[in-house]
Amino acid sequence: MKKRxxxxxxxxxxxxxxxxxxEDFEVTVIHHxxxxxxRDGRIMSTQVHFGSTRAREKxxxxxxxxxxNLLESIHITIGTKKLFVGMLKEPALSVDQRLYYTDCMNDLEKQGVAFHRKRVEKENMKTLIEQYDLVIDCTGKSGPLLPFPLEKDLSPFHLPERKCIVGYFTGIKPNQPLGVNVNVLPGQGEMFEIPAVTEQGPVTILFVTAVPDKQLDVFKxxxxxxxxxxxxxxxxxxFFPDIYNRINEEQFALCDNKAFLQxxxxxxxxxxxxxxxxxxxxxCxxxxxxxxxxxxxxxxxxSYCAEQLADTLIEFKHSTWDSQLGERYWNRTKTFVKQVTEWTNAMTQPLPEHIxxxxxxxxxxxxxxxxVAGWFADPSTAHQDFFQTTKSNS
Incomplete structure (x- = not known):
């Protein structure tokens, strides 16, 4: 009998x-x-599927x-000065999550995965856990459902370092070669311009990460x-004249009335x-x-952690699932989680002189x-450039 x-x-x-x-287990997905x-709701955030994620999806x-048209490059601008365009080794893409998630859910249901629609509250977890061999919390930013222990060394912040403002727009001429445009405004925040696909067709995502109470924090x-x-x-x-000069004012608009988020x-x-x-x-x-x-x-x-978790569960599907299994999963993901987190946290601060x-x-x-373009596709290289270079120069 398959584990549930x-x-x-x-x-x-x-x-x-x-x-x-x-294929190896009886899987149920609970969602609200x-x-x-x-599909008809508000956008949830932004996502870029780089080469490694696309390989896992395949x-x-x-x-x-x-x-x-796939994303081939990363454009880097500091202030108002365009520095360079770095080419990605493997193409990336960005798809509206409202479209991608619903396509996946409908496809999984056709393949026999059970979907139960209900909201799980923390007080319901005991009952839920008793019904299955394993419960996996994938509740995202709204989670977690249980008190997973804090990793203090990787969690130095007590307040948000950025306010995130996202809109999916039509009426912007894409950069060439097609790619993500990273605009860094020192001391103020960043603007990411991301060509994406929605149910309505191609759009440009404008994603502002504003330092709280600074000049980009104007959407309150x-x-x-x-x-x-x-x-x-x-x-x-x-602040971002290169983007502004590519806007067609007659066509510049959100792609739908729920295509913005703060x-x-x-x-x-x-x-x-x-x-x-x-x-x-x-x-996960x-x-x-x-x-x-x-x-x-x-x-x-x-995506990376989901793959590592799946491989761990399949490898030990006939074993007892206890804290030792949890430790194996954590050991398989810890290095990459640390690399991504330390690099990301460093990006919220003034850039090091060597960078x-x-x-x-x-x-x-x-x-x-x-x-530099490779940082975003393989953050272990960013971690090496940010931190290993510092150690070797000290």
């Missing part, structure tokens, strides 16, 4: 786990919104996004789509396993590994420029 696994949450971690585990409600035969209290659009146009004109998160990393009422409970994705969005690694970290020097060298050296 309950996944709470239907974001990138929960959905990839369902695909990865469905129907596919139609997700491994698990997840739905392939219908994207004509805005809930109207027209006011949001006007304010976004104002800050591009004032949020602020406090990054926190937790040990992804806990024993609750004598049974192992695991966590943002519920336990919540990083600041500034490095764009939410999707990729969740500024590297960016300046990238203007004349395409190999360095491509290496």
């Amino acid at each position: 696994i309950c996944i709470v949450g239907s974001g990138i971690a929960g959905l990839q786990l369902a695909y990865a585990l469905k 919104r129907s596919p139609d409600e997700i 491994r698990y035969q997840m739905p392939k996004a219908k994207v004509e 209290g805005i809930t109207d789509e027209q006011l949001f659009t006007e304010q976004m146009k104002v800050i591009t004109q004032n 949020m602020a998160i406090t990054p926190v990393i937790r040990r992804p396993y806990v024993t609750y009422h004598d049974k192992l409970v695991l966590g 994705g943002d519920s336990v590994f919540l990083n600041d969005p500034i490095s764009g690694q939410g999707c990729n970290l969740s 500024v020097q590297m960016l300046m060298e990238g203007v004349q050296n395409q190999e360095i420029a491509d290496g």
Whole structure:
């Protein structure tokens, strides 16, 4: 008899786990919104699927996004000075989560994965745990459902370092070569320009990460789509002229009336396993590994950890599932979680002098420029450049 696994949450971690585990286990996904409600609802954030994540999606035969033009590059701008364009080794893509998640949910249901629609509260966890051999908390930013232990060394912040303002827009001419445009405004925050695909067609995501109470933090209290659009146009004109010069004012608009979002998160990393009422409970994705969005690694970290967790469960599917299994899973993910988190946390602070020097060298050296682009596709290289270089120079 197959072991029964309950996944709470239907974001990138929960959905990839369902695909990865469905042949070896009896999988149930619990979520509180129907596919139609997700598809017709508000955007949830932004996601860029870099090469490694796309390879995992291919491994698990997840739905392939219908994207004509993939992202090939990372454009780097400091202040108003465009430095360089670094090329990615493998193309990336960005898809509206409302579209991608519902496609995955409908596909999984056709393949026999059970979906139960209900909201799980912390006080219901004991009953839920008794019904399954294992419960995995994939509740994302709204989680966790249980007190997974805090990793203090990786969780230095007590308040959000950035306010995140996101809009999906039409009417912006894409950068060439097509890619993510990273604009750093020292002391104020960042603007990420991301070509993406939605149900309505191609859009440009404008994603502002504003230092609280500084010049980019000007969206407080805005809930109207027209006011949001006007304010976004104002800050591009004032701070990001390259983007503003590519805006067609007659066509510049949100792609739908729910295509904007504001949020602020406090990054926190937790040990992804806990024993609750004598049974192992695991966590995966943002519920336990919540990083600041500034490095764009939410999707990729969740995907990586979901793969490591799935491989661990399949390897030990005939063993007793206790804290030793949780420790194996944590040991398999810990190094990468640490690399992503330390790099991401460093990105929220003034850039180290040697990194500024590297960016300046990238203007004349395409190999360095491509290496910087590689930070976002493989954050272990960013961690090496930020920290190992510092140690070797000290």
